[in-house]
Structure formats: C-alpha cells, structure tokens
Amino acid sequence: MSQTKILEIVDLNMEYEAGVSVVKNISFDVYEGEFLSILGASGCGKTTLLRMLVGILPPTSGRILKRGQDILKTPPYHRGMGIVFQNYALFENMTVLKNVTYAMKVHKIPDYEQQAETLLRRMGLWELKDKKPASLSGGQQQRVAIARTMVLKPDVILFDEPLSALDVSTRLLMRHEIKALQAELGVTMIYVTHDQEEAFAMSDRIMVMHQGRIEQLGTPEELIDHPACDYVRRFVGENLSMKLRDLERFRRTDS
Ligand SMILES: Nc1ncnc2c1ncn2[C@@H]1O[C@H](COP(=O)(O)OP(=O)(O)OP(=O)(O)O)[C@@H](O)[C@H]1O
Ligand SMILES: [Mg+2]
Numbered sequence: 001m002s003q004t005k006i007l008e009i010v011d012l013n014m015e016y017e018a019g020v021s022v023v024k025n026i027s028f029d030v031y032e033g034e035f036l037s038i039l040g041a042s043g044c045g046k047t048t049l050l051r052m053l054v055g056i057l058p059p060t061s062g063r064i065l066k067r068g069q070d071i072l073k074t075p076p077y078h079r080g081m082g083i084v085f086q087n088y089a090l091f092e093n094m095t096v097l098k099n100v101t102y103a104m105k106v107h108k109i110p111d112y113e114q115q116a117e118t119l120l121r122r123m124g125l126w127e128l129k130d131k132k133p134a135s136l137s138g139g140q141q142q143r144v145a146i147a148r149t150m151v152l153k154p155d156v157i158l159f160d161e162p163l164s165a166l167d168v169s170t171r172l173l174m175r176h177e178i179k180a181l182q183a184e185l186g187v188t189m190i191y192v193t194h195d196q197e198e199a200f201a202m203s204d205r206i207m208v209m210h211q212g213r214i215e216q217l218g219t220p221e222e223l224i225d226h227p228a229c230d231y232v233r234r235f236v237g238e239n240l241s242m243k244l245r246d247l248e249r250f251r252r253t254d255s
Contacts, residue, residue: 002032012062024212037199038192040209046192050158054083082149086161088141090133097129139170159191
C-alpha cells in the first residue's frame with residue numbers, strides 16, 4: 001500500500017434533519033491503491049458517507065480533498081470516482097454493451113467501442129454483450145455494473161455492499177475478481193459491507209463505524225490484536241480464530 005494520500009476527509013458531518021447527525025464529524029485518510037472496507041451495523045451511516053464522497057449528497061459541513069484539492073464543489077462526473085451499488089442499478093432496456101458504453105458516449109471518450117470490448121472480454125462478459133440485464137444472473141449483472149464503472153477509469157471506486165444479494169459461491173468468486181481487477185489496475189477501492197469475513201478477507205485496512213462515528217481504522221491484524229474499544233472487540237471479536245484462518249487461506253489462494 002502506498003503512503004500517498006488520495007483522499008482526505010476532514011470533519012465530515014451529515015444532518016438529513018437539522019440537529020440530527022448521522023455522520024458525526026468524521027476524519028480519515030485513504031491511500032493510493034489501498035483496499036479500505038467500511039464495516040458497521042445497519043443505519044450507522046455507511047451509504048451516507050459513500051454518497052458524500054462520490055458527490056451525490058452534499059455534506060452539512062466538512063471537507064473532502066482529493067490529491068490535496070477540495071472537491072466539494074466538483075460535480076460527481078468530474079471527481080474521477082465511480083460507485084457500484086448493491087442492486088446493480090443497470091438500465092433494464094439496454095443491452096450489456098449499451099449499459100457499458102452509455103456513459104462513455106456521454107463523456108465523449110474517443111475509441112470507446114474498442115475500450116469497452118477489451119474490458120468486457122477481460123471480465124468474461126463479451127458473449128453476453130447483446131443480452132438485456134433481466135436475462136442475466138445476479139453475478140453477471142453485478143459484473144456488468146462493475147464494468148460500467150471501471151470503463152470510465154476512475155481512480156477511486158466505491159462499492160456499497162455489492163455482493164450481498166448473491167449466493168455464497170458467486171460471492172466468493174466475485175471477491176477474487178474484484179481483488180484481481182484492483183491488482184491489475186491499481187485503483188483505490190472503498191468497500192462497504194455488513195460482512196465481517198468479507199472485510200477481513202479483502203482489505204488492507206478496515207474502518208469500523210458505529211452510530212455515525214469511526215470506532216477504529218486499522219489493518220485486519222490491528223483490529224484483531226488491538227481492538228480500540230469494546231464495540232470493536234465485540235464486533236470483530238466473534239469467531240476470531242475462524243477469521244484468522246480465512247484471512248490466511250484467502251491470501252494464500254490470492255497469491
Ligand atoms: N434520505 C434520507 N433522509 C433522512 N434520513 C436518512 C436518509 N438516508 C438515510 N437516513 C438515515 O441516516 C442513517 C444512516 O443511514 P445509511 O443509509 O447511511 O446507513 P447504512 O450504514 O448504509 O445502513 P445499511 O447497512 O442498512 O445500508 C439512518 O438512520 C437512516 O435512517
Ligand atoms: Mg447502506
């Protein structure tokens with residue numbers, strides 16, 4: 001993991017309703033090329049945080065810097081960040097190919113057809129290029145959603161529980177695919193999940209959120225060996241040995 005910061009989040013606060021913070025003045029840094037998971041119970045503010053980072057939700061206060069530049073006023077499509085949602089959010093009336101090329105055309109990317117083909121082949125989607133989303137499996141749809149985001153070459157990709165609707169074996173396969181894509185492209189990934197095992201298996205660092213605050217941000221080993229508080233200890237502490245085994249197994253099969 002690089003020591004260069006790609007994002008600096010400073011005192012970020014979100015109140016949907018005046019006086020009720022759901023993200024409470026949080027600050028943290030994200031490093032170039034890292035895989036950072038955000039782990040926390042339902043309602044703790046994970047999606048709210050991602051929406052602020054990508055630019056579709058203006059924060060109540062605070063700052064977001066990318067490579068040292070304040071990007072709060074930068075519209076989403078100029079932030080160089082992409083987001084992949086849990087429910088895929090594909091265009092149902094368009095083919096796989098059109099789903100992937102739509103934004104490229106809007107962005108007037110030259111040579112977009114060639115680039116889209118290369119990526120679709122790389123992701124095993126080329127044979128499906130003329131199909132509509134409804135005729136694809138969940139895993140295939142999520143792969144299209146990832147391709148659609150990747151094709152714009154963002155330097156940060158945000159994932160909001162991208163695998164939680166998939167069955168276990170597809171989920172395991174997709175974990176490896178996402179990590180392989182990251183290794184190949186060197187892109188920074190911020191990955192929201194409920195699933196502790198997933199976070200421990202995939203991440204360089206894990207951020208544990210609770211009620212709008214960061215309880216701890218550290219490597220999987222740090223969270224296990226030095227939990228910052230009882231909440232983290234309870235949250236990551238269950239089935240500790242199982243998680244360590246998973247972590248080792250995943251890293252072995254990964255290399
Ligand atoms: N548009 C909105 N208007 C008002 N309150 C909202 C809105 N969106 C989210 N909230 C509230 O903000 C809090 C954080 O929600 P958020 O969706 O960020 O949680 P989350 O951590 O992503 O949860 P989950 O794991 O269930 O997806 C919750 O209490 C939620 O009810
Ligand atoms: Mg959410």
